[in-house]
Amino acid sequence: MVIDLAFIWAAIIAFAVLAYVILDGFDLGIGILFPLFPQKRHRDVMMNSVAPIWDGNETWLVLGGGGLMAVFPLxxxxxxxxxxxxIIAMLLGLIFxxxxxxxxxxxxxAEWLWNWAFAGGSAVAALAQGIALGALVQGIPVENRAYAGGWWDWLTPFSIVTGLAVxxxxxxxxxxxxxxxxTGDLREKARRLSYLAAIGMLVAMGVVSLWTPFLEQLYLQRWFSWPTAIFSIVVPLLVLGCFLLLATGLRNQQDGRPFIAALGLFVLGYAGIGISFYPYIVPASLTIRDAAAPDESLGFLLVGALVLVPLILAYTSYAYWVFRGKVDPEEGYH
Structure with missing residues (x-):
């Protein structure tokens, strides 16, 4: 059996990017919601809820970006x-x-200044990530193995919509x-906001999903040609299932279920992108195999990844286990 190292690495990088999105996504979400919670005691608890883990979440961004440079240099x-x-806007947002x-x-x-730095940096980083995703989905022109577009090609109505969706x-x-x-009134307000955000995300996913197939012939064939057309039925049904789980969890006071269901929505959205892209890494321009480094380099780097990725998973899991449960408003990160 021939082992395709390029596709193994594509799976590793895809996993790293997904891990970053779902892990760093919620602490960016805390910053996005910050202006809606004007009371200092609420803001303190919000930051304390993610303070022990937020920087570890960004490990996956480094792994994804560094892995892309080393394994798929083209x-x-x-x-x-x-x-x-x-990308520069995202990095500046993350720094702030x-x-x-x-x-x-x-x-x-100057606490007000850092409140706005936290909220503004989170919102800018999230919006920039979504815009970058939209620009990648709509296609990047490539000629002679190099970028052939202009400076503002990333800024389109579609990329703005994907930015808002993220x-x-x-x-x-x-x-x-x-x-x-x-707990308490903070939790109740977050519960009400969860309903609104869930409806907004469902609408945003619907708009982006209906728009995407018409951006590129590859996507149209993938989603509406047999046998892959079956995904056009299965994925939306799973999205609705996650939405129902989220809504019933909020209604029934099952505090963990809405978060798991929200993660499910992101995983399904990410899977939809993967279905649209495969086997391309730059849609309709570069396949995974075309962009990959030599197999000798891929094999050498894979040895390190087989050690590094389990270690990251282990310490990440341990951190979440240690800081499990509700946040005590009288304790935290100071």
Whole structure:
């Protein structure tokens, strides 16, 4: 049996990106929701709910980005020039959000500034990630193995819609996380916001899903040609199932279920992107095999990944286990 190292690495990077989205998504969601909770005691609990784990969540972003550069250098060299602006905006947002975690606790006079840095950085990072995703989905022009588009090609109506969809989705993750981790009036307000964000995300997923097949002939054939057309039935049904689980969990006071259901919505959306892309890494331009480094390099790097990825999974799982349960409003990260 021949082992296809390129596709193994594609699966590893896809997993790393998904792990980043669902793990860092909810703490970005906390920042997005920050302006809706004006009371200091609520904001303190919100930040305390993610303070022990937020920076570890970003490990997956480093693994995904670094892995793409090392394993698929041609894809990296093509995608990066096309998405310089949203990627730089995302990184700046993450920097402001990260610095706010540390400095907000150190000052009273300028606390308002770091509140806005936390909220603004989270919103900008989420919006930039969604715009970058939309720009990738709509296609990146490639000629002679290099990016052939312009500076503003990433900014289109479709990419703006995907940016807003990701922003709403992260807000949903943040709200359901607060339902799971907090108590009292903070939890009740988060529960109400979860309903609104869930409806918004369902609408956004519907709009993006109906729009995407008409961006590229590859997507149209994938979603409406047999046998892959079966996904056009299965995936929407699963999305509705997750939405129902989320809504019933909120109604029945089952605090953990809404967050799990929200994660399910992201996983299904990510699966839909994978179904549309495969076997391309840059849609309709570069396949996974075309963009991959030599097998010798892939094999060498895979040895390190087989050690590194389980270690990241282990310490991430341990951190979540240690800080499980509801957040005590009288304790936390100070």
């Amino acid at each position: 894809a990296y060299a093509t995608i990066l020039p096309a998405l310089y602006a949203p 959000r990260g610095v706010a975690f540390e400095y907000r606790w150190r000052t009273k006079r 922003l709403i989705g992260y807000a949903l993750l943040g709200a359901t996380w607060l339902v799971m981790k907090t």
